[in-house]
Amino acid sequence: MASYITYLVLVIGTVATLALTLAAEWSANSAGMIVVLVGSLVYLAIKIEGTRTQLGELGRLRAAYDQLDQQSKLIIRTDLELHRTQEELDQRVTSLTALHQLGRRLQVNLRPEEVFRQVDQATVTSFGFANGLVGMCESLEAVRWCSLISVNPPAANALREHLVTSGLLNRILTGSGPLTLHTASVREPAERTLLELLQVSSAVVAGIKPHDGPAGCLLLGREGSAATPDAKSDEELVSILTRQLAVAVENSALYEKAWTAQQDLERKVRERTHELAQANAALIQLNKAKSDFVSAVSHELRTPMAAIKGYASLLGSGQFGKLAPPQHERIGKIEKHVDLLTQLINNLLDIARIESGGVTMERQPIPMHDLLTSIHDLVQPQLEAKRLRYVVDRDGVTELVGDHPHLQRVFINLLSNAIKYTPDEGTIRLGFTREGTSILASVSDTGCGISPEELPKLFQEFYRANDPVNQQIRGTGLGLALVKRIVEAHQGRIWVTSEKGKGSTFSVSLPAEQAGLPTV
Numbered sequence: 001m002a003s004y005i006t007y008l009v010l011v012i013g014t015v016a017t018l019a020l021t022l023a024a025e026w027s028a029n030s031a032g033m034i035v036v037l038v039g040s041l042v043y044l045a046i047k048i049e050g051t052r053t054q055l056g057e058l059g060r061l062r063a064a065y066d067q068l069d070q071q072s073k074l075i076i077r078t079d080l081e082l083h084r085t086q087e088e089l090d091q092r093v094t095s096l097t098a099l100h101q102l103g104r105r106l107q108v109n110l111r112p113e114e115v116f117r118q119v120d121q122a123t124v125t126s127f128g129f130a131n132g133l134v135g136m137c138e139s140l141e142a143v144r145w146c147s148l149i150s151v152n153p154p155a156a157n158a159l160r161e162h163l164v165t166s167g168l169l170n171r172i173l174t175g176s177g178p179l180t181l182h183t184a185s186v187r188e189p190a191e192r193t194l195l196e197l198l199q200v201s202s203a204v205v206a207g208i209k210p211h212d213g214p215a216g217c218l219l220l221g222r223e224g225s226a227a228t229p230d231a232k233s234d235e236e237l238v239s240i241l242t243r244q245l246a247v248a249v250e251n252s253a254l255y256e257k258a259w260t261a262q263q264d265l266e267r268k269v270r271e272r273t274h275e276l277a278q279a280n281a282a283l284i285q286l287n288k289a290k291s292d293f294v295s296a297v298s299h300e301l302r303t304p305m306a307a308i309k310g311y312a313s314l315l316g317s318g319q320f321g322k323l324a325p326p327q328h329e330r331i332g333k334i335e336k337h338v339d340l341l342t343q344l345i346n347n348l349l350d351i352a353r354i355e356s357g358g359v360t361m362e363r364q365p366i367p368m369h370d371l372l373t374s375i376h377d378l379v380q381p382q383l384e385a386k387r388l389r390y391v392v393d394r395d396g397v398t399e400l401v402g403d404h405p406h407l408q409r410v411f412i413n414l415l416s417n418a419i420k421y422t423p424d425e426g427t428i429r430l431g432f433t434r435e436g437t438s439i440l441a442s443v444s445d446t447g448c449g450i451s452p453e454e455l456p457k458l459f460q461e462f463y464r465a466n467d468p469v470n471q472q473i474r475g476t477g478l479g480l481a482l483v484k485r486i487v488e489a490h491q492g493r494i495w496v497t498s499e500k501g502k503g504s505t506f507s508v509s510l511p512a513e514q515a516g517l518p519t520v
Contacts, residue, residue, distance in 0.1 A: 111252055111256065112136060112213050112214050112216075112249045112252055112253065113136060113146050114252070115245060115248045115249050115252055116134045116135070116136055116146035116147055116208075116216055116245065117134075117146050117147050118147075118248075119132070119134045119147050119149070119218070119241075119245070120147065120149065121149050121150065124149045124150075124220060127220065127234075127237055127238075127241075128222065128234075129204075129220040129221060129222050130150060130200060130221055130222055130223050131149050131150035131151050131198065131199075131200065131220075131221045132147075132149045132150075132151070132218070132219055132220040132221060133145055133147065133148055133149065133151055133156060133159065133218075133219045134146055134147040134216065134217075134218050134219075134245075135160070135216055135217050136214050136215075136216050137169070137173060137214065137215045137216055137217060138214060140169065140170045140173055140174070141164055141169065141170070142164070143160055143163060143164065143169055143217055145160065146216075151198070155197060155198075155199075158197050159194070159197050159198070159219070162190070162193055162194060162197060163194075163217070166190035166193070166194075167190070168190055168191075168194065168205070169217060172205055172206065172207040172217050173207040173209065173215055173217065174207075175207060177206070177235065177239060178204050178205065178206035178234075178235045178238045178239055178242070179204070179205045179206065180202070180203075180204050180231045180234065180235055181194065181195055181202060181203045181204075181205070182201070182202045182231075183195055183201045183202065194219075195221075198219065198221040199221070200221030200222055200223055201222070201223060202221070202222050202231075203219060203220060203221040203222070204219075204220050204234050204235065204238050205217070205218065205219050205220075206218045206238050206239070206241075206242045207242065208242045208245045208246050208249065209242075209246055210246040210247070210249040210250045210253070211246075211250055212249075212250050212253045212254065213249040213250055213252065213253035214249065216245065216249070218238065218241070218242060218245075220234075220238065301341075305338055305341055305342050306342075308334070308338050309335065309338045309339070309342070312331050312334045312335045312338065313335065315331050316328060316331040316332065316335065361402065361403040361406060361486075361489045361490055362402070362403040362404075363401060363402060363403075363513065364401070364402070364403070364404065365399045365400075365401055366399055366400045366401065366402060366404050366407065367398070367399050368394055368397055368398050368399055368400065368432070370404075371400065371404070371407070371408060371411075372392060372394075372430075374408055375408060375411050375412055375415065375430075376390075378412055379412065379415050379416065379419065382416065382419045383419065383428070386419065386422070386423075386424045386425075386426075387424055387425050388419060388422060388424070388425065388426055388427065388428050389425075389426070389427045389428070390427075390428050390430075391427065391428070391429045391430070392429075392430045392431070393429070393430070393431040393432070393433075394431075394432050395431065395432055395433040395434070396434070397432040397433065397434060397439060400439060400510060401510070401511065401512065401513040402490045402510060403490070406486045406489075406490075407486070407490070407510075409482075409483075409486065410483050410486050410487060410508065411430070411441070411443070413479045413480070413482070413483050414443040414483065414506050414508075415428065415430065415443055416479075417479065417480070417506075418443055418444075418445035418447065418504075418506075419445075421445065421447035421448055421504075422445045422446055422447040422503075423446075423447065423448075426445065426446040426447065427445070427446050428443070428444070428445055429442075429443070429444040429445075430442075430443055431444070434512060435509070437511065437512055438492075438509045438510060438511060438512055439509070439510050439511075439512045440507060440508070440509050441507070441508045441509075441510065442505055442506065442507045442508070443505070443506045444503065444504070444505040444506075445503045445504055445505075446502075446503040447503050447504060448500075448501065448503075449498045449499050449500040449501050449502050449503055449504055450496070450498040450500070450504055451500050455496055455498060458480055458496060459480050459481055459483075459484040459494070460481065461478060461481040487508055487510070490510055490511070491511055492508060492509050492510040492511065493508075493509050494506065494507065494508050494509075495507055
């Protein structure tokens with residue numbers, strides 16, 4: 001604008017000069033000079049207007065250039081910020097990926113030392129740090145390095161001494177979060193010395209504080225500018241890392257306790273198993289000795305009992321003189337009690353023989369009709385004496401497989417017990433049915449029943465239920481024990497279900513083997 005004004009002044013001055021000249025020489029060249037003057041003025045006016053237009057265009061171009069320059073600078077700054085943000089995001093993703101991989105590795109560590117050793121060079125580099133150390137702290141004044149990342153042993157020893165003597169270790173383990181240190185901002189000599197020993201310009205230190213198990217400390221260093229712009233991000237990552245390590249230490253401590261408890265339990269189980277094995281061996285020997293003793297005693301008692309029975313029968317027959325009624329009655333009681341004692345001796349002898357393997361169970365097909373007929377013939381007098389209803393249901397079963405005399409003894413014993421404990425005009429039911437590869441036999445009655453607490457003891461030798469009705473009925477407590485031995489010798493099983501006051505059901509399961517098998 002200033003150049004334009006200067007140019008206009010020069011034009012006006014030129015016109016003035018020409019005007020003075022024309023005034024002086026008007027007379028000489030009047031017409032020609034006037035034409036020249038007018039042409040010059042028109043030319044000058046046109047040039048002035050063109051120059052003014054060019055100056056305006058030049059100003060607009062300069063303004064547009066300045067605006068483009070500012071926009072270019074803004075675009076460059078935005079691009080730089082986006083690039084820096086992208087780098088930070090990439091670093092963040094890399095760090096989070098490293099945390100995830102570290103978390104997976106920590107799941108399979110069984111000792112705290114192994115947990116701390118999982119922080120390696122790859123993990124530290126992924127977090128954007130250059131070096132670091134991870135240590136296990138048995139107390140607030142002791143640290144043992146478990147992992148050294150780009151730190152040599154002498155420097156690690158110096159760092160350990162410095163952490164303990166300066167109190168930084170106590171501060172790390174009792175602090176609330178990670179501590180960020182920068183060369184330009186640290187004020188405490190202990191912190192500056194720590195950076196010098198790490199040989200870095202910035203560092204993050206944090207404590208690993210599990211609820212159970214040894215604590216630890218983590219030191220990570222980075223080279224570069226003293227003022228790191230993402231210090232908060234570093235602290236967040238380190239906080240996540242220390243929490244992962246603390247949880248892993250807790251899990252390892254729990255696993256170690258569980259493993260130790262399991263080892264103790266296994267050791268105790270082995271000891272108890274050995275003791276039980278020894279006790280079982282001793283019991284087997286004692287049981288064999290008992291069986292041998294019972295067998296011997298029973299066998300020896302049978303001879304004098306037979307003699308007593310024989311002499312009592314002779315006396316009762318009157319061969320040695322006629323007996324008075326009281327004498328005859330007493331001899332009858334002797335014979336009755338001798339029969340009971342003989343039955344007891346026979347049962348004891350049979351149980352001892354079966355337990356010792358001295359009795360062979362024949363595996364022969366037994367026609368059901370023959371078995372039921374022989375059983376009915378033996379229990380018929382007892383049924384009629386109490387006017388009991390006797391029901392048999394074979395359900396299509398035509399034969400059993402086993403030893404006829406012993407199986408007959410099983411069912412006669414069960415039916416005799418049912419008859420004893422069933423009141424007059426009750427019902428006794430004997431049933432057979434096929435279940436897969438077994439024959440299920442059951443003996444049910446409508447008697448007094450058995451209390452639940454006494455059911456598990458019924459098959460014990462010499463056991464009799466503590467019931468007023470039971471006390472009025474004679475018995476040795478060996479019948480069911482003998483039945484159980486015979487059934488088990490046939491590879492079968494026996495059990496009982498009962499309800500007090502509503503009767504009992506004894507069930508026997510026997511293998512339904514095919515006829516013609518060899519005897520054992």
